[in-house]
Amino acid sequence: MTHHPNHGLTRSLNRIVETPAALEALVDAAIGPLGLHRFGHDHDHDGDEPASDVEADVLAAVRERAGEVHETLAHDHGVHCVEFAGSTGGGKTLLLERLIERAPDDERIGAIVGDVAGEDDATRLRQLGVRVENVNTGKECHLDPMLVSEAIESFELEELDTLYLENVGNMVCPADFPLGATCRVLVVSTTEGDDVVRKHPMLVQTADLVAINKVDLAEAVGTDVDRIRSDVETVAPGTPAFETDAKNDVGVDALADALEDGREHDHGEGDHHHDDRDETDHHHHESESAHRH
Amino acid sequence: MHELSVAMGIVERALGVAEDHGAERIERLTVELGSATHVNPDQLRFCIETATDGTPAAGATVEIERVAPLARCTCGWEGDPGTLEAAMVYAPDVRCPECGDRTELVRGRECRLAAVEFPDEASPTEGPRPG
Numbered sequence A: 001m002t003h004h005p006n007h008g009l010t011r012s013l014n015r016i017v018e019t020p021a022a023l024e025a026l027v028d029a030a031i032g033p034l035g036l037h038r039f040g041h042d043h044d045h046d047g048d049e050p051a052s053d054v055e056a057d058v059l060a061a062v063r064e065r066a067g068e069v070h071e072t073l074a075h076d077h078g079v080h081c082v083e084f085a086g087s088t089g090g091g092k093t094l095l096l097e098r099l100i101e102r103a104p105d106d107e108r109i110g111a112i113v114g115d116v117a118g119e120d121d122a123t124r125l126r127q128l129g130v131r132v133e134n135v136n137t138g139k140e141c142h143l144d145p146m147l148v149s150e151a152i153e154s155f156e157l158e159e160l161d162t163l164y165l166e167n168v169g170n171m172v173c174p175a176d177f178p179l180g181a182t183c184r185v186l187v188v189s190t191t192e193g194d195d196v197v198r199k200h201p202m203l204v205q206t207a208d209l210v211a212i213n214k215v216d217l218a219e220a221v222g223t224d225v226d227r228i229r230s231d232v233e234t235v236a237p238g239t240p241a242f243e244t245d246a247k248n249d250v251g252v253d254a255l256a257d258a259l260e261d262g263r264e265h266d267h268g269e270g271d272h273h274h275d276d277r278d279e280t281d282h283h284h285h286e287s288e289s290a291h292r293h
Numbered sequence B: 001m002h003e004l005s006v007a008m009g010i011v012e013r014a015l016g017v018a019e020d021h022g023a024e025r026i027e028r029l030t031v032e033l034g035s036a037t038h039v040n041p042d043q044l045r046f047c048i049e050t051a052t053d054g055t056p057a058a059g060a061t062v063e064i065e066r067v068a069p070l071a072r073c074t075c076g077w078e079g080d081p082g083t084l085e086a087a088m089v090y091a092p093d094v095r096c097p098e099c100g101d102r103t104e105l106v107r108g109r110e111c112r113l114a115a116v117e118f119p120d121e122a123s124p125t126e127g128p129r130p131g
């Protein structure tokens, strides 16, 4: 970092000091009486290490929290956690229902739903015999890993094989808020138009997998599914896309298989941990492209 | 959309620093905000100003500095990812210009309290002052 919040001071010093290093030293010497605290610099008043990103960075702290959720679910308890994100009405809940219908009878499934509309989604899933936690905040525009970690406390994780998360219907916010799922499925539907991916590129970049849903309606609404598919590849290279019609249960097998493949969750390195912030970040970025280490 | 919760995280951190320094007032906050986030800088400033009301940071100057993304590829390439031309809103282009693989953003997703400045008279003391 080379900027100095006290621009006036920096400017006046600039006139007499040539090298940036010397300037830095002078400014550091001068800021004592001004009362300045800069994060990530060695003059941390504790004399300790510079403040970590998580200490100073609100979004890095969110990502770290998501890493902790992942650690608890996937690594401590072997729970396969899959998140569904996407617009309201895109088909997140129906796709979830289709997947649950396919699950073997002995698969123990839980779900955390954040749909702000009400109890509807929870009720639909409970009818399939799934343990459901409704984290209906009513005002949040997205789930965050803090909400998820509170919600998972009400599950017996030892007795769970799969946990589904249904995010709040929103194509923007979840991009900044990973939840700690091993796989984020972004559901886009043909009724949102064939520019849906180009309109929300940063959310697409956080998806591990895209489900292009309501393909049965594509022709009627004049949406080019191939265009959506090629946009996914442009915006988030290497992200697999599946075409589904959840209403008629078409294309869901391929999606289900891809999600099952992610269950054998392995980081490939015996000594891999997520406890360090760079690893957490790295991990979640990797997880954006098929979660491979 | 979620600037308020992010702002509260920033203010909380700033107030913690002020307390550590025994400062009664914060004069200026500097936030580094990555471009590859959905946090809007103007709304963030507004939310920070709102969230500081009635705290030692009330009335502080809020400075928001945009941080351009930096991408890194496993092939060894590192640099400015540039803007995704095909998209209708800003997004970094995460395809490696060298090998075509997907790159990783190593910068540009932060919302980080970078500096807290106190008034001249409130030089750091040993502990928090009463009041």
Ligand SMILES: Nc1nc2c(ncn2[C@@H]2O[C@H](COP(=O)(O)OP(=O)(O)O)[C@@H](O)[C@H]2O)c(=O)[nH]1
Binding pocket: A086, A087, A088, A089, A090, A091, A092, A093, A094, A095, A121, A169, A213, A214, A215, A216, A217, A244, A245, A246, A247, A248
């Ligand atoms: N035609 C058609 N309708 C669908 C499809 N998927 C979901 N729907 C319908 O779209 C509506 C919204 O679906 P829902 O799963 O509640 O969306 P959510 O808000 O994303 O959870 C419901 O009436 C579904 O029956 C699909 O593939 N094709």
Ligand SMILES: [Mg+2]
Binding pocket: A092, A093, A094, A115, A121, A166
């Ligand atoms: Mg739903």
Ligand SMILES: [Zn+2]
Binding pocket: A140, A141, A142, A173, A174, B001, B002
């Ligand atoms: Zn939000």
Ligand SMILES: [Zn+2]
Binding pocket: A070, A074, A075, A265, A267
């Ligand atoms: Zn893992």
Ligand SMILES: [Zn+2]
Binding pocket: B073, B074, B075, B076, B077, B096, B097, B098, B099, B100, B101
């Ligand atoms: Zn490369």
